[in-house]
Amino acid sequence: MSANAEQNGALEAIPDAAHFAAPQCHNCGADLHTPFCPQCGQKRVERVGSWQLGQEVWNKFKWFDATVVVSARRLLRRPGMVAREYVFGARKRHLNPIKLLLVGIGFLVLIVQRGNYLASANAPISSAMTIVQAWANLSFSLSVVAIVLATWLFYRRYGGFNLYEHLMLACTIQFVVVVVSVLTKLPTLVWTDAVFLSRHRFVSSWLLDAVGVLVFCIACRQFFVIDPRRGWKRLLVASAFFIACKWILVRVYALVLIRIVL
Template identity: 40%
Template sequence: MISAKTLGRLILSPGKVARDYVMGRRARHMHPLKLLVALVAMLVLVLAAGQYFQVYHFSGQNAEVDRMAQRVMAYANWSFSLGIVAIFIGARVFGRRLGYNAIEHAVLAVYCQNLILAMIILNLLPTLIWPDPAFVLWHKTASQYYLYAIKLAVVAIGYSQFFLLDLRRDWPRLLTACLIYAAVSWLLLRAYALAIFWLVT
């Protein structure tokens, strides 16, 4: 079961939750992997309940294209894991000289991705309330822009809190870490898309 308290703390302090966990203060927080599994299950249920991946701009025009699109969307359900890798790499490049190990960076990455998944689930709820295909298409288009900003904000806050950065002094380092995250995320998504295209064609 998802811990509402952990999610509540994550909303304001994703980096602090991760830092508390790696410092041994774990009683207050749900295990990051358990929370990840719970959120992924919830995301799958929300996607299954709606038609978010069944509605796209070219749907209904060609049966073969529709079948391929459905296969693409099925594979795309697992693209969330790429975010963990991107956050981890950004943290690793940025924080390995600060005395943190790979496991601690992984904890930060999973907690940040948990918050991102929670935001994605909340973002999908309007499409369940109003499943009109035209609205779903509009929502998908709009989400591409503000969700990316939300992800970047979550990662920036997570890095800042976890590594105890002074933004007045450390903002160039934080900016570098966020740029690394953004670049790795972009590259992984492109590679993932190419792999899916290869699988379905």
């Protein structure tokens, strides 16, 4: 079988029980008749579900190791395809998207704190922003919820993916956005002028929204194997729905934070 034929067959596959029961390593493609692959060493995998997801996150949770850098580089180049390969069983080749997202959020929170990104010369405002910063970690999950809602509503019949597999895609997309956010905030570690920080917050918010939509479209096209010529309308509507959901969730969360601060 040619490489193109194998690739086309993988794109047309469905992550069902028959796929994971096949005597084949889903990481490297070698024949698999034992619990561990004799070629790459990956353990026989199961479909992503609540038990499997929780067990894998618990067993593999580390804040940082060398494989994070390698996985992050692959993911930035092909976010949707990496998420798809992970869902179909390439667990040794790619890190868990939730783990990557947590590492990215950790770096982002560190930079925000180091650069006094939410600080203010006004003491009451600065005190309020300290409370906001303490609750900011939860805000990163809002985009993940919005992405899952959008992909589940518009693409749940594409490829036979379950809700947990949609969550893997959402974490992958959000990780890319978090990495871009980290890169854009690096200058704030050097330039701490209040005027610069105020302008930076305004510009970066619009930039990250644009990046989020772009990554959403690219990742969904790769993950669900969408033909741009025929599926661009649905993808456009799904992107608009994602932005609307995110906007509503952020506004509701902001109202909750205001009540907490007051």
